[in-house]
Amino acid sequence: MPGKFSGSAVIDRPIADVFAFLVEGTNDPKFSPRVLEIRKEPDGPSAVGTVFISRTKDAGVSADRRFELTAVEAPTKIRWTERSKNLVTVPDGGYDLEVVGDSQTKVTIFNNLVGRGFGKVIVGFAVKAAQKDADAFAQRIKAAVEAS
Numbered sequence: 001m002p003g004k005f006s007g008s009a010v011i012d013r014p015i016a017d018v019f020a021f022l023v024e025g026t027n028d029p030k031f032s033p034r035v036l037e038i039r040k041e042p043d044g045p046s047a048v049g050t051v052f053i054s055r056t057k058d059a060g061v062s063a064d065r066r067f068e069l070t071a072v073e074a075p076t077k078i079r080w081t082e083r084s085k086n087l088v089t090v091p092d093g094g095y096d097l098e099v100v101g102d103s104q105t106k107v108t109i110f111n112n113l114v115g116r117g118f119g120k121v122i123v124g125f126a127v128k129a130a131q132k133d134a135d136a137f138a139q140r141i142k143a144a145v146e147a148s
Contacts, residue, residue: 003127006110007134009142015097018105019075021145022095025052025067031144032137034058048072051083058126087119088126107145109138 011018021027023046028035038054040046050069055062063086071079071094079094093111100106113130115123130137 002112002114002123003131004110004112005127005130005134006108007136007138008106008108009135009138010100011105011107011142011145012103013105013145014103015075015099015105018107018145019078019097021148022097022107022141023069023072023074023078025050025069027144027148028052028054030148031140036062046072052080085116087117088113088115088123089119090114107138107141109134109141 025040025046026038028038034056036055036057038052041051041053046069048069048071052067052069054065054067056065057063064084065086066083067080067090068083069078070081070092071077076097077094079092080090081092082090090111091114093109096108096110098106111130113123113127115121115126
């Protein structure tokens with residue numbers, strides 16, 4: 001069964017700084033321990049059509065992933081879709097950012113997960129694990145942005 005997770009955190013940085021950190025994409029290993037390595041194509045500023053190629057490890061299983069940016073609306077919205085064909089994929093996900101105070105930004109991350117083939121059997125477990133970790137994940141984003 002497909003499913004969604006989301007998590008939010010308030011970051012002690014201006015919205016433009018948070019947006020710049022997240023849209024870069026290659027900062028993901030700083031807050032996502034599952035991302036072993038990542039690069040983007042083409043080089044240069046991230047924009048609609050930028051693809052991030054990563055090597056990840058989930059539940060002991062390594063996978064190559066390709067995510068394409070589908071919407072970039074500074075400084076409030078970033079969207080992506082997964083182009084790789086893994087067992088569990090993300091047809092759509094993103095960040096929503098909003099100003100909540102002087103030099104504070106609320107960031108919400110979400111991903112919709114679906115299974116392919118055998119992934120249809122295990123996607124429910126992946127969704128539950130992601131939902132359980134969602135707020136901690138958002139806190140790791142907060143820590144990474146504030147440390148940058």
